[in-house]
Amino acid sequence: MPAHDDATATDESTATATEDGQRDDFTVTPYEVSGTLDYEKLLEEFGADRLTAEDVRRFPDHPMLRRGIYYAGRGVDAYLDAAASDDGAGGTHSIVTGVGPSGPMHLGHALVFYLAKTLQDATGATVYVPLSDDEKYLSKDLTFDEVGEATRENLRDLLAVGFDPERTRFVLDSADADVVYPLAATFAKDVTMNQLEATYGRPDNVGMGFYPAVQTTHLLLPQLVEGAHPTLVPVAVDQDPHVRVSRDVAAKARYPVEKPGALLGKFLPDLAGPGKMSSSEGEAIYLTDDADAVEEKVLQRAYSGGRDSVSEHREHGGDPSVDVAFQYLRYFFERDDDALAALAERYRAGDLLSGELKLEAVDAITEFLDAHQRRRDALGDVREELEPYRLTDAERERALSAAGVPQL
Structure with a gap:
C-alpha cells in the first residue's frame, strides 16, 4: 500500500486527467461525480492498489472481476485468505455494501448486490446491507415520508436479490437507531473536523457533518457483532472516502476490529454515454422497467x-x-x-x-x-419479509458491548 493509504489530506479527489494533452477537471466524492473520469488518476489520488491477476483468480468467478470493472482495492488479501474454502478452512469474513434510498433503484445500483450474492453463495460470507435513509433526508430535498417510500421500494428490490437470510443483515439507520446512533456517537470522537473537511468538504448542515460517523458504524458493525475479522466493502470509487475514514477509526485500536477492506468499481455508464449512471428521468434503466x-x-x-x-x-x-x-x-x-x-x-x-x-x-x-x-x-408485506434479515437482540447487545457502549 502507498504510504498515504489512510491519509486524509488527499481524500477529497478533485483530480485532473491528461489524455491527448488536454487537462479535463473531474470531481469524485460521495456526493458529486462530474467530468471525464480518469480511473488511473483516481488510484493515485485515493492511494488504492490495482487488483492483480492473482487477486482476481482468488475471487469467485464473476464477469465484473474478470473484466476489470472492479479494478482496485484495499486489504483484499486478508479477505481472500479468510474466504478461502477449498479445504473447508475458511474463516469468518463479511461484506458490507448499501444504498441511500432516495428513489427507485436502477441497474447501476443493483449490480453490486448481485456481486455480493455471488460472493456469499461461493464462500458463505455474511452480507450487511445498510440503508442510509437519514443521509438522504439530510442531503436531498426530500421529506421523511418520501424517503420512507423509497426505502420500502428499495427493500423489495434488495430482498428480490435472494440473499441467504441466515447470513444477511439489513440495517436501516432510522429503524435501527438503537444500535446505529450509540455506535456512531462513539466513533464520532475519532473523526476530527480537519479530517471531515479534507475528505468531504464543508458539510451543508450539522447532520451531514455527523454522517461519516454513521458510515463508519455501517462498515465496522459486522466485526462488532461477530468479532474482529476481514471485511470487504465493494463500492463504486466515489464511496471510497467512507472506507478510508472507517479504516482511520479502526486503526486507532480503541475497538476490537480490523481495518475493513475495499473493492473499488467503475461506474456503469448512463444511457447518454460514459460516466456514472444517473437517476434522471430517461437516463437510467430501473429495476421495475418492463x-x-x-x-x-x-x-x-x-x-x-x-x-x-x-x-x-x-x-x-x-x-x-x-x-x-x-x-x-x-x-x-x-x-x-x-x-x-x-x-x-x-x-x-x-x-x-x-x-x-x-x-x-x-x-x-x-x-x-x-x-x-x-x-x-412474489414478496409479501415488506415488514414481514424483512424480519429474518434484521439484527437479533443478541447481535445488538454484542455490537454495543464490543464498542464499550453502556446498556441499561
Whole structure:
C-alpha cells in the first residue's frame, strides 16, 4: 500500500486527467461525480492498489472481476485468505455494501448486490446491507415520508436479490437507531473536523457533518457483532472516502476490529454515454422497467459507437469501447467472454449494426429484469419479509458491548 493509504489530506479527489494533452477537471466524492473520469488518476489520488491477476483468480468467478470493472482495492488479501474454502478452512469474513434510498433503484445500483450474492453463495460470507435513509433526508430535498417510500421500494428490490437470510443483515439507520446512533456517537470522537473537511468538504448542515460517523458504524458493525475479522466493502470509487475514514477509526485500536477492506468499481455508464449512471428521468434503466421501457430506452437513448450511416458502418465498423449497449453487455449482462469478444469483433468489422447490438443488450437486460421482477412480485408485506434479515437482540447487545457502549 502507498504510504498515504489512510491519509486524509488527499481524500477529497478533485483530480485532473491528461489524455491527448488536454487537462479535463473531474470531481469524485460521495456526493458529486462530474467530468471525464480518469480511473488511473483516481488510484493515485485515493492511494488504492490495482487488483492483480492473482487477486482476481482468488475471487469467485464473476464477469465484473474478470473484466476489470472492479479494478482496485484495499486489504483484499486478508479477505481472500479468510474466504478461502477449498479445504473447508475458511474463516469468518463479511461484506458490507448499501444504498441511500432516495428513489427507485436502477441497474447501476443493483449490480453490486448481485456481486455480493455471488460472493456469499461461493464462500458463505455474511452480507450487511445498510440503508442510509437519514443521509438522504439530510442531503436531498426530500421529506421523511418520501424517503420512507423509497426505502420500502428499495427493500423489495434488495430482498428480490435472494440473499441467504441466515447470513444477511439489513440495517436501516432510522429503524435501527438503537444500535446505529450509540455506535456512531462513539466513533464520532475519532473523526476530527480537519479530517471531515479534507475528505468531504464543508458539510451543508450539522447532520451531514455527523454522517461519516454513521458510515463508519455501517462498515465496522459486522466485526462488532461477530468479532474482529476481514471485511470487504465493494463500492463504486466515489464511496471510497467512507472506507478510508472507517479504516482511520479502526486503526486507532480503541475497538476490537480490523481495518475493513475495499473493492473499488467503475461506474456503469448512463444511457447518454460514459460516466456514472444517473437517476434522471430517461437516463437510467430501473429495476421495475418492463420490456417495452427497456427497449425504448436502449434503442432511442443509448449512446452508439456506430457510424452515421449503414454504408459507412459496413465499411469502417463501430467502436464498442464507447457504445453503451456493448458496455452494458460487458459489465454484466453477457456472461460468456467468448460471446462478448465475438460481438465486439463483428461490431468493429461492420458486420453487426448498432441497432442489432442494441437489441442484443435489450434481450439480455430484459431477461435479467424478468427474473428479478418475478422474485420481487412474489414478496409479501415488506415488514414481514424483512424480519429474518434484521439484527437479533443478541447481535445488538454484542455490537454495543464490543464498542464499550453502556446498556441499561
